[in-house]
Amino acid sequence: MPRFPNEPQYGVQAGKPNFGGLDKGVWNVPYIVNLQINAHDEKGCQYIYPPFTPAAKALWEQRELKDLEKDDPEGFCLPPGVPRMLYTPYPTQIYQMPDRILFVFEGGAHVWRVVYMDGRKLPNPDDVNPTYLGYSVAHWDGDTLVIESNGFNNRTWLDASGHPHGEKLKVTERLTRTDFNNIKVESTIDDPEFYTKPWTVVTGITWTPNRTGPFTMRGGELLEYICQENNKDQIHIHGVLGK
Amino acid sequence: MRSKLWPILAAGLCVLLPVIGQLSFSRLSDGHVDLGGPGVWSLPSIPDVMPYANGGTPFNAKGKQVWDERQRAQPAMDPENHCLPSGVPRIMYMPYAMEILQLPNRVVIVYEGGTHIFRSIPVGTKSGLKHPADPNPTYMGDSYGWWEGDSLMVDVVGFNDRTWLDSAGHPHGEKLHVVEKFTRRDSMNLEYTATIEDPEYYTKPWTVTTTAKYRPDDRLKEYICQEQRR
Numbered sequence: 019m020p021r022f023p024n025e026p027q028y029g030v031q032a033g034k035p036n037f038g039g040l041d042k043g044v045w046n047v048p049y050i051v052n053l054q055i056n057a058h059d060e061k062g063c064q065y066i067y068p069p070f071t072p073a074a075k076a077l078w079e080q081r082e083l084k085d086l087e088k089d090d091p092e093g094f095c096l097p098p099g100v101p102r103m104l105y106t107p108y109p110t111q112i113y114q115m116p117d118r119i120l121f122v123f124e125g126g127a128h129v130w131r132v133v134y135m136d137g138r139k140l141p142n143p144d145d146v147n148p149t150y151l152g153y154s155v156a157h158w159d160g161d162t163l164v165i166e167s168n169g170f171n172n173r174t175w176l177d178a179s180g181h182p183h184g185e186k187l188k189v190t191e192r193l194t195r196t197d198f199n200n201i202k203v204e205s206t207i208d209d210p211e212f213y214t215k216p217w218t219v220v221t222g223i224t225w226t227p228n229r230t231g232p233f234t235m236r237g238g239e240l241l242e243y244i245c246q247e248n249n250k251d252q253i254h255i256h257g258v259l260g261k
Numbered sequence: 262m263r264s265k266l267w268p269i270l271a272a273g274l275c276v277l278l279p280v281i282g283q284l285s286f287s288r289l290s291d292g293h294v295d296l297g298g299p300g301v302w303s304l305p306s307i308p309d310v311m312p313y314a315n316g317g318t319p320f321n322a323k324g325k326q327v328w329d330e331r332q333r334a335q336p337a338m339d340p341e342n343h344c345l346p347s348g349v350p351r352i353m354y355m356p357y358a359m360e361i362l363q364l365p366n367r368v369v370i371v372y373e374g375g376t377h378i379f380r381s382i383p384v385g386t387k388s389g390l391k392h393p394a395d396p397n398p399t400y401m402g403d404s405y406g407w408w409e410g411d412s413l414m415v416d417v418v419g420f421n422d423r424t425w426l427d428s429a430g431h432p433h434g435e436k437l438h439v440v441e442k443f444t445r446r447d448s449m450n451l452e453y454t455a456t457i458e459d460p461e462y463y464t465k466p467w468t469v470t471t472t473a474k475y476r477p478d479d480r481l482k483e484y485i486c487q488e489q490r491r
Contacts (some may be wrong), residue, residue: 041366095344122381173488240381
């Protein structure tokens with residue numbers, strides 16, 4: 019596995035790959051509207067549908083085919099949730115700290131997400147207050163960062179097309195910096211309430227260094243995007259995308 | 262004799278131990294004061310900065326006029342009540358907790374409130390202080406930090422004019438320049454001063470001083486202001 023300069027030399031990050039937090043630059047996040055396109059079954063075949071339960075399929079069809087995505091919580095400037103933070107096309111920075119990793123996001127309501135790496139275990143989801151971003155812990159598996167999260171509320175969609183999840187959702191994300199410009203992101207979605215088995219979505223984020231040129235405004239840093247600044251009365255939007 | 266001494270010793274310990282505990286806080290391997298720890302900083306609630314400002318808030322004519330208008334209009338006009346970011350320094354006295362996280366070349370402040378946002382502050386030397394020539398105006402501005410002794414200094418410019426300095430309605434414009442100073446007095450207290458300079462609304466710079474208190478056994482919760490907005 020290739021390694022890159024400026025590796026963090028402290029705490030649990032010592033000797034582990036550099037995820038860019040000490041460098042000037044940002045990770046570009048792709049816009050994934052429908053997770054199924056990036057999900058494959060055990061045989062490597064692309065899913066036509068993820069392994070829905072019948073109720074989940076009906077709910078997805080209602081959201082995507084009948085309501086045309088108009089009820090997407092992200093349209094109300096609510097946090098996209100996990101793993102959707104890494105499918106929402108605003109850049110991110112990943113700060114490796116001695117006992118945790120912090121993601122900061124330009125979009126998704128300009129929020130941050132903390133991932134504990136001090137050895138603590140995932141809580142029993144019944145014991146934590148359900149949240150948009152859940153409770154996350156991580157460990158290094160060789161050069162791959164493995165993040166496990168639970169404790170979610172059921173108020174987010176997994177993607178813009180409306181793939182559902184509930185409070186029993188558990189997400190396992192595997193992040194690997196495969197070369198200087200790329201981190202591969204493999205997210206496994208495990209929610210027995212909506213899916214008959216866990217399924218995995220494979221995407222990636224790409225590095226944008228601080229470079230000179232016509233687009234220097236960024237300066238290797240995140241910009242400030244405040245979704246709720248100009249959010250109009252979404253609930254009353256009708257017409258082409260209406261009921 | 263022994264039985265008489267024990268209560269005195271115990272009482273003495275009860276008084277001394279917390280004091281000793283409060284005086285100690287750790288340093289990071291690079292020698293800088295650790296502005297974090299296992300818990301969170303609890304921020305004070307200051308609806309009006311006037312009593313915390315050394316010498317009051319020196320309005321000019323325009324500043325006084327906007328202030329007077331807001332006394333009739335608030336709180337409906339307060340951007341904070343529309344779930345917009347609090348801005349600087351107001352985010353430091355909105356009553357939600359925060360954590361200060363330190364990297365070798367950066368300090369990140371993550372806030373529970375103010376719409377669950379963060380400030381990412383590059384840290385260098387004072388002589389390296391540099392802002393973009395014409396920054397895009399933002400709620401939280403463009404920050405640059407450096408250490409002065411045991412205090413973290415942060416210089417912030419590049420604000421938009423869409424925030425208020427407090428819920429009482431102290432105004433500012435895009436020319437606002439804030440210099441913040443974070444000083445950990447002891448394990449439990451973080452002194453914060455913000456020097457506010459905005460010639461558009463004030464006749465001279467003025468300074469707000471507050472204190473954040475440490476809660477060692479707490480963690481940040483998730484507060485999403487826009488969740489229940491009507």
